[in-house]
Amino acid sequence: MATRAIPTASLLSRTSRITSPQCLRLASTTHSPHHITHNHNQQQRRSISAYGYEQSKALTFPSYGDPSSVLSLHTHSISPPHGNQMTLRYLASPINPADINQIQGVYPSKPNFTTSLGTASPIAVAGNEGVAEIISLGDAARSAGFKRGDWVIMASPGFGTWRTHASATPSDVVLLSDAARDGITPIQAGTVSVNPCTAYRMLKDFVALDEGDWFVQNGANSGVGRAAIQLGRAWGLRSINVVRARSDKAAEDALKKDLLAIGADVVVTDEELQAQGFRDRVKEETGGKPIRLALNCVGGKPATAMAKVLASEAHFVTYGAMSKQPLTIPASMLIFKDIHFHGYWVSKWSARHPEEKKATVEDVLDLTRKGAFRDTPVEEVKWEWETKGEELIAKVKDTLEGYREGKGVFVFGKT
Numbered sequence: 001m002a003t004r005a006i007p008t009a010s011l012l013s014r015t016s017r018i019t020s021p022q023c024l025r026l027a028s029t030t031h032s033p034h035h036i037t038h039n040h041n042q043q044q045r046r047s048i049s050a051y052g053y054e055q056s057k058a059l060t061f062p063s064y065g066d067p068s069s070v071l072s073l074h075t076h077s078i079s080p081p082h083g084n085q086m087t088l089r090y091l092a093s094p095i096n097p098a099d100i101n102q103i104q105g106v107y108p109s110k111p112n113f114t115t116s117l118g119t120a121s122p123i124a125v126a127g128n129e130g131v132a133e134i135i136s137l138g139d140a141a142r143s144a145g146f147k148r149g150d151w152v153i154m155a156s157p158g159f160g161t162w163r164t165h166a167s168a169t170p171s172d173v174v175l176l177s178d179a180a181r182d183g184i185t186p187i188q189a190g191t192v193s194v195n196p197c198t199a200y201r202m203l204k205d206f207v208a209l210d211e212g213d214w215f216v217q218n219g220a221n222s223g224v225g226r227a228a229i230q231l232g233r234a235w236g237l238r239s240i241n242v243v244r245a246r247s248d249k250a251a252e253d254a255l256k257k258d259l260l261a262i263g264a265d266v267v268v269t270d271e272e273l274q275a276q277g278f279r280d281r282v283k284e285e286t287g288g289k290p291i292r293l294a295l296n297c298v299g300g301k302p303a304t305a306m307a308k309v310l311a312s313e314a315h316f317v318t319y320g321a322m323s324k325q326p327l328t329i330p331a332s333m334l335i336f337k338d339i340h341f342h343g344y345w346v347s348k349w350s351a352r353h354p355e356e357k358k359a360t361v362e363d364v365l366d367l368t369r370k371g372a373f374r375d376t377p378v379e380e381v382k383w384e385w386e387t388k389g390e391e392l393i394a395k396v397k398d399t400l401e402g403y404r405e406g407k408g409v410f411v412f413g414k415t
């Protein structure tokens, strides 16, 4: 059975700080990122959970823009749940590239700007992925099959997951059954629904690959790329993986070794991919077997170069544009090689296939439990009740910059 994060301890610690319920009226405060005040009453304000109210802090934005200018830490209270309402306490929420794009206003899935968090003007809570535990719920939510202590992930993007607590209804979430979460950590559950699902569906849904077949991908060190390597390996597929070259060759070698260790067959840099003679090398590696699937995270010239190693009638699936460069397709690839170019968006797929999404998540968690699917390297960003907004926002900003050791994940402590 899973080790359950029953909230008893945190509730007890709050109960020990009970103050007057009048403090509810103080609960909603938005701090500008540059003027975050640290009110000595914060501890007192939290303690109103003893009355069934919950205090929450959320990274919110009032309008689209650069994350470091528009994000701020907002404190508000959540009423006791009734009917189909549930109060969630977040356990882990990743900082994905799409979250940044959403704050910038350039992501197609828009957040919900609302005044329901106690502000005069609408604000939205950032973040799209994460896992939370149910800490209290109304009768209708209970009748719908939920209980206190259950873990849930988000049903769709736009809910807002960079927050300590939230009020949700059953349609906002997907329940992780006791069996599904058995032996799974909050970080594993909190990062399962986007990247591993994307890799899983792209390997399965565009062309039927048999054991021993090859695929090629760029952005191989991304969360999606690492998931594709591992899922491919678990299913007997073989992979050619392209990563960005590093100026530090020792770091580049270490990265290659790391990806080989999780199941990559071949790892090359984008420079090697674009060098003369690369197609001969591919033939050597694959023994001349056709490559019928390419996964494109990057775009630009390396993506075009990757398409050149594909067999006739192969499928080329674009799911990211990390280089911000357009994808250029020579006409000959369409006319003579009849390569099929597709786009893939896991959000749209999940909305259309909710049951398959649940099954995909459960399958990945099962592989994780068996040790066949290892975690993507992460940088844990601890979020305690007292953590300052500036610290959290700085970590969001880091996501946009340079070569990183691991994906940032907010890991919630005593909130």
Ligand SMILES: NC(=O)c1ccc[n+]([C@@H]2O[C@H](COP(=O)([O-])OP(=O)(O)OC[C@H]3O[C@@H](n4cnc5c(N)ncnc54)[C@H](OP(=O)(O)O)[C@@H]3O)[C@@H](O)[C@H]2O)c1
Pocket: 096, 097, 098, 194, 195, 198, 219, 220, 221, 222, 223, 224, 225, 243, 244, 297, 298, 318, 319, 320, 321, 322, 323, 324, 344, 345, 346, 347, 402, 403, 404, 407
């Ligand atoms: N369409 C979908 O449904 C879907 C689902 C999930 C993710 N995505 C997209 O997939 C991409 C990867 O997401 P993730 O969460 O897996 O990423 P991640 O784990 O945060 O890693 C980001 C990756 O992007 C690479 N990168 C950054 N800047 C780059 C540049 N200028 N040129 C080439 N590569 C660059 C990094 O390469 P290094 O390793 O060299 O640092 C790193 O591997 C994002 O574009 C994301 O929006 C799409």
